[in-house]
Amino acid sequence: MSAHHPTLEAVAAHAGVSRATVSRVVNGTPGVRAELRERVRRSVAALGYVPNSAARSLVTRRTGAVGVVIAEPEARVFADPFFAQQLRGIGRELAAHDTQLLLMLVERPGDDDRIGRYLAGGHVDGVLMFSLHNDEPLPALARSCGLPTVFGGRPGWPGAERETGLLYVDTDNRDGARQAAEHLLARGRRRIAVITGPLDQTAAQDRLAGYLDALGRTAPDPALLAHGDFTAEGGEAAMARLLESSPDLDAVFAGNDLMATGALRTLRRHGLRVPRDVAVAGYDDLEPAAWAEPALTTVRQDVQLMGRLMAELLLRRLTPAPEAGTAPPAPVITPAELVVRAST
Amino acid sequence: MSAHHPTLEAVAAHAGVSRATVSRVVNGTPGVRAELRERVRRSVAALGYVPNSAARSLVTRRTGAVGVVIAEPEARVFADPFFAQQLRGIGRELAAHDTQLLLMLVERPGDDDRIGRYLAGGHVDGVLMFSLHNDEPLPALARSCGLPTVFGGRPGWPGAERETGLLYVDTDNRDGARQAAEHLLARGRRRIAVITGPLDQTAAQDRLAGYLDALGRTAPDPALLAHGDFTAEGGEAAMARLLESSPDLDAVFAGNDLMATGALRTLRRHGLRVPRDVAVAGYDDLEPAAWAEPALTTVRQDVQLMGRLMAELLLRRLTPAPEAGTAPPAPVITPAELVVRAST
The missing domain is CATH 3.40.50.2300 (Response regulator)
Structure with a gap:
């Protein structure tokens, strides 16, 4: 690092706290008092400290973020209330677990390739993918990157029904x-x-x-x-x-x-x-x-609930040691209910 | 790294290409033939190689991604065609420069804090922020993290008009x-x-x-x-x-x-x-x-154009050495035009 990149130690000295405290604030680890957190933030700002995500990810192995990949043009994502409802359910569940939602749309040729590279780059802990057409290359890409993935809707690519451990949320x-x-x-x-x-x-x-x-x-x-x-x-x-x-x-x-x-x-x-x-x-x-x-x-179909269940499944997959006696995460199918109105 | 994490060298050997070629494919550097790229990808998938974003970012210092932060509830983002149009303009411009758009919504208390941590974590090269209310804490956070930022709409926080180097795109x-x-x-x-x-x-x-x-x-x-x-x-x-x-x-x-x-x-x-x-x-x-x-x-107002201009401004800010004689990036104000229809 060159001289104009202040170190973690410099921030600790400036804030008058330990190196460990700066590290915890920068990494978003809970348990640091608000007052200390604020003091560290001010020192980070004053010195222009740029945290090293590399160093951090080596320690925590977690980014605190989940990618949501929608394989539909933004015109459709924004016009169809289905997606807004799903994202609401997902966002609320992730927020409750202090996890950031990153929305990525696959629309143009090359988008999938670039998204695959970003997912493979260690910037997210897991992926939620939905509205996938069966020829979509992203699921394979996500799996080859070794990222835990939950699908919105039952995956339909050839052989999907025989894959074990595939997680998804669907309605009947x-x-x-x-x-x-x-x-x-x-x-x-x-x-x-x-x-x-x-x-x-x-x-x-x-x-x-x-x-x-x-x-x-x-x-x-x-x-x-x-x-x-x-x-x-x-x-x-x-x-x-x-x-x-x-x-x-x-x-x-x-x-x-x-x-x-x-x-x-x-x-x-x-x-x-x-x-x-x-x-x-x-x-x-x-x-x-x-x-x-x-x-x-x-x-x-309760679309918001389905979004929440997707986030829940993924968060469970991300928890390294489930409690004894807990069933492993499995696909969830929510019920469908007829609503009779004036058109029939 | 433990033995079950295959190395870049292992991927190169498996694919029968040089280490440099694997590195270029993994880092998304252009100029690798499609056929070679595909061969490397298959080896990455076969071995379960996880690229080390840490190592990569030390080389390229770039993540190839830009965060788009909208300080509005998703219900409004999805109901108002303004945002879909802006995102279309932004997404197309970024895609043309092989840069990934990550959409993040600020809706609930704590969202801003979490987004700030993610932005500070080295996962994006720059930020586009818009629809900001004047009491919004994110702009200050983005600046304290040292990330290049372009605002959608003229920033209105106290003293904003005297800040130099503030970049934004607005309409008149x-x-x-x-x-x-x-x-x-x-x-x-x-x-x-x-x-x-x-x-x-x-x-x-x-x-x-x-x-x-x-x-x-x-x-x-x-x-x-x-x-x-x-x-x-x-x-x-x-x-x-x-x-x-x-x-x-x-x-x-x-x-x-x-x-x-x-x-x-x-x-x-x-x-x-x-x-x-x-x-x-x-x-x-x-x-x-x-x-x-x-x-x-x-x-x-040409909202899609405004989105494109925001992305352009940010990409110019991210280019370390502008060509000689090029004016530095500056705010852009697009014209407004009256459209007379039946309601007046």
Whole structure:
């Protein structure tokens, strides 16, 4: 270190405290009195001391931070209340354990590569990853870096179901979709179409499977199937295609609420009344469902709770010595619940 | 290092490349052929090599990451398209320079402290901070850590105007607000109310000052003044208070578009027609302005450009030796432009 980089010792002398105290304050170790902490901070500021993260990580082996990686463009992350709710749950749980959330979005080519390098660089203790498409390279990268990782949603890459120790939090998408489609059947609907999310995501796959369960089918009727992308615009376009292929449809189950609101727009444009002509059900029960006109029948998942559970699982993984008798961390599936409103 | 931590040398031998090549790939130094890079990555994964960020940062002194700190609750960050646009501009510019964006939100007590520790820990090269209230402790913290920092919006803490070297990107809020209020005067309005943003933010202060400029006043008429918080709900409540204190008002200038849409809701509920009874102007020209019913007259600021300029300024600050003849980085003020729509 050159002369203009003050040392830890210089800070200790300036603050009139021990070297160990400076080290603890700089490393964020709890248990230093507020008054001492403040004195050390003032000396750090006065001398322009830059803590050496290298030296620190050799001692604590912890950064006090967790990366949250979302493999979606920021336009979608910010437009879909799903992510805000998840992040709220995650942020609160991490904050309660004095752990910093670092949000990283994978959007452009090369982003994954750069994020992988940062994760591998020792700047975080663990990773939460979600909304992953199945061809996403990050999970493999995170595992090769040896970082504890918890996934949001059941991972769907080839062979994932046979990997041991894979941690994730999901909701029972298949059961939720089954409930929604059974509800449409119970309302007397017989030509029930489906708008799927991107089928390289397990949530979209599972919701399609639940719809098929209710209908007693193993494969969808192509004339009653349209693919969306979990956006309102995607739902709008998918609904238009369905009205072309099946003008006699009397219900539609959309894989999320945003696509359902898009479907409502198309139905309105075609002069069709909801639910009289066409019943519409969504999935998620976030703000767009209650705001929709008419309000949407949908499937509720507690997204904020799911975020909290993800953070909890990761923090448990980061604890080196679990108490005796404690079960090891395992995947969590939260229940899904049908919410009936005016659209069905 | 214990025996189960493979070394850089082991990775080089496994991949059949030089130690220098492994080092360059691991450190993200450009100029390694894609094929070699891929081979090194596979060996890193196969051996479970964990790069030593300590050792690396001693060589490069760079982490390749920039922290973006937003001092707003996530509910507001995600609900206001302003932040999504800013982050898009920032993210694209940083990505073009192979630099990782780490988003950190300051929401709960203690968050600032924890973020300060992380920033001080050597995990980022610089910081972008925005939407800061004037009592925010982070700017001082960032400066005491010696990290290059660029602010989004003109900093407003006491004495900020006399600090040299302070870097920020802002739009000409005062001129934009003046244009909006002059437009309302030109439309023949004489009882022009104002809904301010939080007056501990310079954007809100400057927009109020521009409104006063146009009206030729030095202080607002208390009966025509209501405070909001840059949310739609805040604008709704502020408009209701204004209708109580000045039932004869014929125009309102809201400090941002979200508050203006809230004002529209209140006016509609009171059976007042826009613009016939009350003309309404906003500020920002983001999605809510065009979607509003009627579409909002507003002031356009190029928010995505402002994000890009923030990242550019910071990257220039991080370049140790600027080219001869290059001016040092300085604050940037982007122009504001009135956009006239149906609401005035």
